[in-house]
Amino acid sequence: MAESCTSLPNPDATAIDVPTRQRARLLLPVPLDGIYDYRIPQGITVEPGSIVVVPFAGRRLIGVVWDDAPPDSDEAEVPESKLKPIEMVFDVPPLPAYLRRLVEWVSNYTLAPLGAVLRMALGPVDSLSPLPGKTAFIAAGITPDGAKLTQARRRVLEALTPGAPMSAAELAEAADCGTSVIRAMTKAGLLIETKVAARAPRPRPDGTRPLPHLSEDQAAAAEVAVAAVEARRFETLLLDGVTGSGKTEVYFNAIAAALKAGRQVLVLLPEIALGAQWQSRFERQFGCRPAIWHSEVGHNNRRDLWRDVALGQAQIVIGARSALFLPFPDLGLIVVDEEHDTSFKQEDGVIYHARDMAIVRASIEAIPIILASATPSLESLVNAERGRYRRLVLPDRHGGAALPDIELVDLRVDKPARQRFLSPKLLTGLRQVLDAGEQAMLFLNRRGYAPLTLCRTCGHRLECPNCTAWLVEHRLVRKLACHHCGYAAPLPETCPICHEEHSFAACGPGVERLAEEVSECFPEARFAVMASDMLMGPHAAAELVAKVQNHEIDLLIGTQMMAKGHHFPMLTLVGVVDADLGLAGGDLRAGERTFQLLHQVAGRAGREERPGRVLLQTFDPEQPVLQALAAQDRDGFLAVESEARRSRGLPPHGRLAALIVSGPDAESADAAAAGLARAAPHSRGIDILGPAPAPLAVLRGRHRRRFLVKAGREVNLQALLRQWLGRIRLPASIRLQIDVDPYSFL
Ligand code: ADP
Numbered sequence: 001m002a003e004s005c006t007s008l009p010n011p012d013a014t015a016i017d018v019p020t021r022q023r024a025r026l027l028l029p030v031p032l033d034g035i036y037d038y039r040i041p042q043g044i045t046v047e048p049g050s051i052v053v054v055p056f057a058g059r060r061l062i063g064v065v066w067d068d069a070p071p072d073s074d075e076a077e078v079p080e081s082k083l084k085p086i087e088m089v090f091d092v093p094p095l096p097a098y099l100r101r102l103v104e105w106v107s108n109y110t111l112a113p114l115g116a117v118l119r120m121a122l123g124p125v126d127s128l129s130p131l132p133g134k135t136a137f138i139a140a141g142i143t144p145d146g147a148k149l150t151q152a153r154r155r156v157l158e159a160l161t162p163g164a165p166m167s168a169a170e171l172a173e174a175a176d177c178g179t180s181v182i183r184a185m186t187k188a189g190l191l192i193e194t195k196v197a198a199r200a201p202r203p204r205p206d207g208t209r210p211l212p213h214l215s216e217d218q219a220a221a222a223e224v225a226v227a228a229v230e231a232r233r234f235e236t237l238l239l240d241g242v243t244g245s246g247k248t249e250v251y252f253n254a255i256a257a258a259l260k261a262g263r264q265v266l267v268l269l270p271e272i273a274l275g276a277q278w279q280s281r282f283e284r285q286f287g288c289r290p291a292i293w294h295s296e297v298g299h300n301n302r303r304d305l306w307r308d309v310a311l312g313q314a315q316i317v318i319g320a321r322s323a324l325f326l327p328f329p330d331l332g333l334i335v336v337d338e339e340h341d342t343s344f345k346q347e348d349g350v351i352y353h354a355r356d357m358a359i360v361r362a363s364i365e366a367i368p369i370i371l372a373s374a375t376p377s378l379e380s381l382v383n384a385e386r387g388r389y390r391r392l393v394l395p396d397r398h399g400g401a402a403l404p405d406i407e408l409v410d411l412r413v414d415k416p417a418r419q420r421f422l423s424p425k426l427l428t429g430l431r432q433v434l435d436a437g438e439q440a441m442l443f444l445n446r447r448g449y450a451p452l453t454l455c456r457t458c459g460h461r462l463e464c465p466n467c468t469a470w471l472v473e474h475r476l477v478r479k480l481a482c483h484h485c486g487y488a489a490p491l492p493e494t495c496p497i498c499h500e501e502h503s504f505a506a507c508g509p510g511v512e513r514l515a516e517e518v519s520e521c522f523p524e525a526r527f528a529v530m531a532s533d534m535l536m537g538p539h540a541a542a543e544l545v546a547k548v549q550n551h552e553i554d555l556l557i558g559t560q561m562m563a564k565g566h567h568f569p570m571l572t573l574v575g576v577v578d579a580d581l582g583l584a585g586g587d588l589r590a591g592e593r594t595f596q597l598l599h600q601v602a603g604r605a606g607r608e609e610r611p612g613r614v615l616l617q618t619f620d621p622e623q624p625v626l627q628a629l630a631a632q633d634r635d636g637f638l639a640v641e642s643e644a645r646r647s648r649g650l651p652p653h654g655r656l657a658a659l660i661v662s663g664p665d666a667e668s669a670d671a672a673a674a675g676l677a678r679a680a681p682h683s684r685g686i687d688i689l690g691p692a693p694a695p696l697a698v699l700r701g702r703h704r705r706r707f708l709v710k711a712g713r714e715v716n717l718q719a720l721l722r723q724w725l726g727r728i729r730l731p732a733s734i735r736l737q738i739d740v741d742p743y744s745f746l
């Protein structure tokens with residue numbers, strides 16, 4: 001009925017003063033590039049950025065009113081009579097123009113469809129409608145007689161701030177417990193149930209609290225950053241300072257300046273660095289918890305936060321990479337901490353680098369961006385050399401804490417016992433530290449018990465049925481698992497090839513196996529393993545970190561999850577079990593990444609008055625990366641690395657894109673790859689390598705072939721790729737993944 005009403009001929013249509021905008025161009029969050037025309041019915045007003053509902057291919061979809069086509073565009077006009085109407089407009093602010101430009105930019109750069117990028121900028125659907133009143137809880141403020149305070153109940157009370165009621169679901173999520181705990185606490189008189197008309201307003205971070213007195217270098221860096229915030233100008237500041245030099249303090253100064261100016265702030269952090277320690281530090285400085293956006297944040301919190309950001313009510317958001325697409329109406333500063341971290345690169349869906357696109361956002365919004373790191377990426381350092389970024393250096397650890405001493409342990413000389421992985425030198429070091437009542441950490445970037453299981457009788461290796469990858473044994477959960485596709489199966493009783501019983505041998509160590517060795521060598525030591533698959537969620541991780549801080553743990557064994565940000569004053573020895581691990585394989589950044597990771601791990605040792613010591617176990621002590629680590633010569637290493645890349649035309653001195661063609665079987669993948677190869681462009685300044693089977697030749701059952709496109713920095717890589725791909729048609733069973741500036745070479 002509504003349909004026929006709004007489609008009645010409008011008697012005013014021919015009148016002179018009628019608004020001319022009867023149609024709107026809409027971008028829909030579907031993986032298509034198309035912008036679609038819709039009719040704006042009477043009674044509905046829209047503007048660019050308005051979020052609306054429209055019919056599309058028999059469904060109803062959310063869409064965003066996009067800007068008018070440029071006057072010279074050759075978009076075909078659909079006749080008015082064929083247009084479907086916009087059905088409704090949501091009562092939220094329109095997507096800001098800056099964000100619309102960012103969506104276009106990212107699509108253009110990554111070659112991902114516009115609609116797919118738009119999807120990242122839209123929150124959960126229910127962020128778009130205001131919420132009805134709901135039941136919420138506040139702390140009673142007293143502990144009635146007989147009410148027991150269990151761990152979970154304590155966490156619930158800690159999660160509550162006075163004056164800010166929370167729903168049962170929010171509380172349960174914040175306290176990592178079931179909603180039954182909330183009900184029981186209400187019954188016991190620990191919580192009081194109330195009704196809230198709407199959500200309580202988000203607490204406002206306070207930018208006027210006193211900041212710590214800064215050292216000379218810190219003050220100089222902070223001054224530049226604060227001035228850029230106050231001047232509201234685009235500038236990329238590379239805050240390059242050793243671990244513990246006060247980078248966080250410096251960017252807190254810039255955040256305070258943005259808050260004082262009443263503007264919003266986005267801080268991007270790698271997901272695993274977003275720990276409790278960072279959050280409580282933030283809370284101490286700004287007087288409230290930061291709003292957090294990442295994949296583990298529950299649906300309701302995401303919904304509320306998206307809306308609050310759009311309304312300008314959330315002033316600071318700390319998030320992992322996808323926070324980049326939040327609809328801030330008035331952003332004043334972006335900070336990317338640990339800017340070198342490769343987790344900023346999203347590897348599926350829209351393949352983009354959040355650090356790089358954050359710089360784009362800052363330039364579109366004309367605001368400063370701070371990139372902080374103790375081991376900046378070569379990309380950023382070269383940009384600083386070229387004068388595109390301004391480098392701010394903090395050369396010293398705060399309070400004069402010494403950098404740890406880094407020694408290489410040659411495993412060919414200092415051999416571990418048979419089926420063991422810790423060298424006598426490292427064992428002695430651990431013994432000394434434990435005897436002195438200090439703490440130690442063993443780092444091995446490998447989850448599980450053993451990376452490879454083979455049959456001693458016939459040599460058969462247990463492989464994933466869906467991927468070109470070994471199955472990794474996880475002994476604690478009695479499983480073999482594929483770390484690429486998630487396949488899991490119990491360890492078979494007999495070898496599937498030779499049928500010999502009990503013939504499997506574990507090859508090489510994972511953290512679980514290391515834990516076994518530690519418990520045999522140091523039976524009295526209290527140890528724990530920190531790896532992403534062994535901790536159930538952020539609360540478990542935070543609890544473990546707290547235990548280490550309280551010295552309830554003597555020895556921590558972990559993967560890279562442990563490398564970030566934590567500050568353990570009693571930790572004086574770090575043992576890197578296999579320093580060669582990251583250097584194998586055909587990754588152009590293997591050396592750089594190993595340096596960054598091991599440097600970061602080393603930075604865990606000796607953060608206060610106790611000096612730290614780091615032992616790197618290696619079979620190749622001459623390796624330049626390890627030599628540079630031992631000599632603490634980051635800049636020397638990077639100079640050599642940079643030159644090596646320059647001579648091979650690799651990033652950051654040249655441009656790179658990867659194309660991965662995949663099909664359900666080897667033949668179709670090969671045929672598609674051959675078709676692509678025939679259509680490949682030949683021009684000066686570009687070099688196309690491949691097709692070749694990808695190192696992960698089969699992944700989740702799909703057969704993969706790879707091209708690598710190398711081009712000079714002057715080449716418009718995107719235009720070239722568009723022309724190339726425009727010339728071919730691929731069968732429906734074939735998928736093509738385009739990765740501009742690839743970081744993964746698997
Ligand atoms: P980074 O981010 O470079 O690793 P942090 O900002 O975390 O360094 O500083 C390391 C430690 O030193 C932190 O505990 C921090 O609070 C402290 N710190 C740094 N600068 C100062 C300062 N100017 N005054 C007081 N404490 C400081």
Ligand code: ZN
Nearest residue numbers: 464467482485
């Ligand atoms: Zn697999």
